[in-house]
Structures are given as C-alpha cells and as structure tokens.
Amino acid sequence: MASSDGTGHWWQRAIIYQVYPRSFQDSDGDGIGDLRGLTQRLDYLQDLGISGIWLMPITPSADRDHGYATTDYRGIEAQYGNMADFEELLRQAHRRGIGVIVDYVINHSAAEHPFFQEAAADRNSPYRDWFVWQDPAPTGWDIWGKNPWYSNAAGGHYFATFGAPMPDFNLRNPAVVDYHRASMRFWLDKGLDGFRLDAVPHMIETDAVRWNDQPESRQLTLEFQQLIKSAPQRYSVCEATANPQAYADAKVCGSAFAFGLQYEVIKAAKGEPKAIQAVADYFKTAPLSMATMLSNHDIFAGQRLWDQMQGQTQPVKRYKLAAATYLLQPGIPFIYYGEEIGMAGVPGLEGDEPLRAPMSWTADAKGGFSPPDSSSSSSSSSSSSSSSNSPPFRPLAPNRLSHNAQTQAQDPDSILNFYKAMLQLRNQHPALTQGSYAQPQVQGQVLRFERKHGAERVLVAINYGEQEATLSLRDLKPGTRLAPLYPAGAARLSAKPLTLAPLSLQVYRLQTPKH
Numbered sequence: 062m063a064s065s066d067g068t069g070h071w072w073q074r075a076i077i078y079q080v081y082p083r084s085f086q087d088s089d090g091d092g093i094g095d096l097r098g099l100t101q102r103l104d105y106l107q108d109l110g111i112s113g114i115w116l117m118p119i120t121p122s123a124d125r126d127h128g129y130a131t132t133d134y135r136g137i138e139a140q141y142g143n144m145a146d147f148e149e150l151l152r153q154a155h156r157r158g159i160g161v162i163v164d165y166v167i168n169h170s171a172a173e174h175p176f177f178q179e180a181a182a183d184r185n186s187p188y189r190d191w192f193v194w195q196d197p198a199p200t201g202w203d204i205w206g207k208n209p210w211y212s213n214a215a216g217g218h219y220f221a222t223f224g225a226p227m228p229d230f231n232l233r234n235p236a237v238v239d240y241h242r243a244s245m246r247f248w249l250d251k252g253l254d255g256f257r258l259d260a261v262p263h264m265i266e267t268d269a270v271r272w273n274d275q276p277e278s279r280q281l282t283l284e285f286q287q288l289i290k291s292a293p294q295r296y297s298v299c300e301a302t303a304n305p306q307a308y309a310d311a312k313v314c315g316s317a318f319a320f321g322l323q324y325e326v327i328k329a330a331k332g333e334p335k336a337i338q339a340v341a342d343y344f345k346t347a348p349l350s351m352a353t354m355l356s357n358h359d360i361f362a363g364q365r366l367w368d369q370m371q372g373q374t375q376p377v378k379r380y381k382l383a384a385a386t387y388l389l390q391p392g393i394p395f396i397y398y399g400e401e402i403g404m405a406g407v408p409g410l411e412g413d414e415p416l417r418a419p420m421s422w423t424a425d426a427k428g429g430f431s432p433p434d435s436s437s438s439s440s441s442s443s444s445s446s447s448s449s450n451s452p453p454f455r456p457l458a459p460n461r462l463s464h465n466a467q468t469q470a471q472d473p474d475s476i477l478n479f480y481k482a483m484l485q486l487r488n489q490h491p492a493l494t495q496g497s498y499a500q501p502q503v504q505g506q507v508l509r510f511e512r513k514h515g516a517e518r519v520l521v522a523i524n525y526g527e528q529e530a531t532l533s534l535r536d537l538k539p540g541t542r543l544a545p546l547y548p549a550g551a552a553r554l555s556a557k558p559l560t561l562a563p564l565s566l567q568v569y570r571l572q573t574p575k576h
C-alpha cells in the first residue's frame with residue numbers, strides 16, 4: 062500500500078475492519094464465508110470509510126472454525142478458496158486504497174501439522190526439537206487453571222499453552238524462528254500489508270512461574286516487527302493481553318490492541334464517571350499507535366456491543382457514543398465486523414461462537430450471507446457442487462431483520478450511518494486521523510478533549526449523561542471561534558459555554574485569532 066500523500070505510514074492514519082472470513086460472505090452457497098465473498102463486499106467496506114482490513118487466519122487449520130490451529134503456514138484454507146482468490150482479493154483491496162493484514166500464529170501450530178505429527182511419532186525426528194518436550198512432565202505448572210503439559214501417545218510430554226490441539230513451538234530453536242520468518246516473507250512478497258501477531262507474550266516460557274511476557278518474547282516480537290517493516294509501508298499489530306502498552310512501543314511490536322480500554326469506553330457510554338475519567342486519561346500515557354476497539358472475536362474482550370448495551374436507557378444513543386469515543390480519540394481504530402450495523406450476538410451458543418455469527422447483510426432468509434436458494438428447475442443440470450444451497454454454518458444474528466446493512470443504509474438515523482459519519486469526520490481531518498491528544502477534561506459526565514495536527518485543532522465534547530450539560534470553555538483563548546464539524550449546520554460560535562443535549566456529541570474545529 063502506497064502512502065496516499067507520500068509521507069508517513071498508511072497504518073498510522075488507518076481505520077481497520079476486522080473480518081472473520083468464515084462469517085463474512087459466502088459466495089458459492091456452501092454456507093461458509095470465503096475470500097471471493099469478501100472481495101464482493103469490498104465496495105461496502107470502501108463506502109463505510111475504512112482503510113484496512115484484518116483477516117483472521119486464512120491458512121489451512123485443524124479447527125475448521127476460528128483458524129488459529131494452523132496446519133499449513135503458506136496455504137489458503139480450502140473452504141475459503143485458493144491462492145488465486147487471495148491474490149485477487151489483495152489486488153481489489155489495493156485498488157480501493159484498502160490495506161490487508163492477516164493473522165499470523167507464531168506460538169503454536171495445530172497438533173495435526175505435519176511437523177508436529179513427525180515430532181510426536183519419532184523422538185529422533187528433525188522436528189522433535191521444533192516443539193517443547195519433557196519426560197517426565199514437570200510439575201507445578203498452571204496456565205489459566207490448566208496444566209499445559211500433555212502426554213504424547215508415542216512417548217514424552219509436550220507443552221501447549223492453549224490446550225492439547227495446539228502444541229507450542231520451541232521458539233528458542235533458531236530453525237523454528239527462521240521457518241516463521243520465511244513464512245512471513247512468503248506473504249509479504251505477495252504484497253500483504255502486514256500481520257496481526259497472535260499471542261506474542263506466550264512465545265517463550267522460562268519456568269512454571271515465568272511463563273507470560275518474558276523478556277525473550279519481547280525481543281523476539283521486535284525481531285518479527287523488524288522483518289515485517291523491512292519492506293516499506295508494512296504494519297505489525299500484536300495481541301498482547303499481559304501488557305498492551307509495552308508491546309505497542311516501537312521497540313517491541315510498534316502497535317498492540319488496547320485491551321482494557323474497551324471496557325472503560327463502554328462503561329463511560331453508560332455514564333459511569335470513573336470510567337469517563339479513565340477514558341480521558343488513557344492517551345495521556347498510551348502510545349498513539351494503540352489499536353483501539355470495542356470488542357473482537359474473543360469473549361474475553363467482551364460481548365458484542367449491542368448485547369452490552371441492552372438494559373440501558375437509550376441503548377442506541379449510548380452505542381453511538383461508545384463508537385464516537387474510540388473513533389475520535391487517538392489510536393488506530395479496529396471495527397469488528399457487524400459492529401457498524403449493531404449486530405447482536407447469537408444466544409445459546411458456546412464460548413466465543415455467539416460473537417462470530419454470519420454477517421447480517423439483508424433481511425432475507427439467509428441474511429444475505431449466503432446466496433438465496435435457487436428454485437429454478439433449469440439449473441438442476443448445472444455442474445454446481447452438491448454443497449451449494451447449504452444453510453449458513455451457524456445461526457444468524459437474532460436482530461438481523463432490523464439490523465442488517467441494507468436496512469440500516471436506508472435509515473439516516475441508523476448506527477451504520479452514524480459510523481459512516483464518524484469515519485468520514487476522522488478521514489477528513491488530519492487532527493482526528495493522526496493528531497496529538499490534548500486538554501482532556503471531565504466535567505460531570507462530559508468528556509472533552511482536543512486533537513491537534515499542524516495548524517488544525519479539533520475539539521470533541523461528549524455528554525454521557527441523561528441531563529443537558531453545559532461545558533465551560535473558559536480556558537480557550539479569547540476570540541477563538543468554533544466551526545462546527547458534527548453535527549453539521551449550526552452557526553459558528555465564539556468561545557462561550559457549550560450546551561450539550563443529553564447523550565450527545567459535538568465536534569468543532571477551533572480557530573484561534575492570529576494576533
């Protein structure tokens with residue numbers, strides 16, 4: 062991805078959309094999302110205003126679901142398509158100015174990966190030392206309530222942070238690191254714009270006490286970041302739950318998900334004063350390269366925002382204020398697919414599955430996720446595979462009739478149109494895209510902050526309260542004028558107290574007198 066103006070990095074200005082490929086768009090009617098389906102939806106994403114997409118794993122996997130149990134680091138999951146489909150997706154995304162990053166899982170492979178299969182079957186296999194073995198198993202280990210050592214049928218015990226089906230690599234073995242470096246280069250050479258690096262604080266363990274976020278894991282993360290960025294305009298973002306701000310540092314990953322902030326933003330949108338203060342304070346210290354979000358594909362990061370707002374007064378207004386908060390603050394915002402239409406989770410499913418329903422595109426029987434059943438008898442002689450016209454692989458979102466992309470697009474007051482307005486605002490104003498963070502203040506349930514870039518200075522004021530609020534602007538230089546950016550249409554104001562309606566947002570460009 063070329064930088065649009067030849068300066069800086071595209072990702073520093075990016076708004077990134079997280080796609081779970083299995084649930085985004087099924088192009089061939091087998092009930093499973095695929096790469097061609099995603100390519101068909103790029104116009105929607107471009108119209109939304111995003112500038113990057115993060116694809117959860119697209120490589121072949123043993124889990125046939127989330128994709129993090131990798132069986133081949135240089136291939137495409139057959140259910141999603143083939144390498145030509147991926148290359149076409151990349152071309153079409155780049156044509157629209159959209160960068161593409163994909164998940165890369167370094168810490169572990171699938172137990173079904175041929176390397177682990179060889180290592181498990183034969184103590185003398187060259188791949189034995191690619192994984193972590195002990196015999197007998199050591200004692201005293203406890204990772205999230207589980208013993209991470211698993212007995213191997215052919216002898217020995219192997220180490221698996223995330224459970225028996227996903228054995229950890231031995232990342233102290235240089236051959237393993239070289240293998241991952243070569244695999245990353247394989248994708249970068251295709252023109253991929255970067256990686257989301259999975260679970261990096263878990264790469265290297267020292268002992269039963271020191272197994273999380275060890276200095277060696279940070280060092281190795283830096284080496285992978287350097288490899289990725291050895292090509293221009295590439296981006297690396299890390300999943301590092303242990304210490305996100307440390308991993309966002311340029312000397313570790315360069316960017317990391319701001320886990321924890323999402324809970325404060327959502328509580329702020331519910332009007333909790335302590336959370337409003339926490340949101341105001343966050344970017345006083347956090348790097349501007351934090352990857353911000355409201356939720357993602359993992360339940361540990363929270364339910365879908367729609368579900369978190371149920372039971373609140375004015376849930377849609379609060380939903381919009383949560384979105385405005387992270388879309389107008391610093392950071393690199395990541396929008397989880399379906400968030401922009403208010404998609405609900407699917408009740409009654411296990412674990413993370415409620416978060417990962419097929420995207421709600423229309424009010425049709427298959428939600429527009431899979432093509433509609435073809436009832437035409439003339440097609441019976443076609444060569445289409447027997448798998449066509451299968452139902453979507455997972456139940457659709459319960460609120461799809463009202464909250465789907467098509468219906469939302471037609472309602473000027475919808476969540477979707479609010480997201481588009483916020484993205485347009487961010488994209489049009491360098492201060493909001495990449496500006497510094499200044500003057501954060503909390504007055505009652507009102508958050509106010511400024512963003513600055515070059516000569517541009519933008520003021521954001523959000524009233525999370527149910528009462529009208531007045532925001533004093535006494536600290537602005539006399540004569541400062543406020544040009545409204547959102548909502549549009551109001552006349553220019555001089556610097557005087559602002560009146561904020563309940564649960565509302567105002568954004569202004571500040572124009573300071575020259576003299």
Ligand SMILES: [Ca+2]
Binds near residue numbers: 089
């Ligand atoms: Ca499909």
Ligand SMILES: [Ca+2]
Binds near residue numbers: 265266
């Ligand atoms: Ca590990």
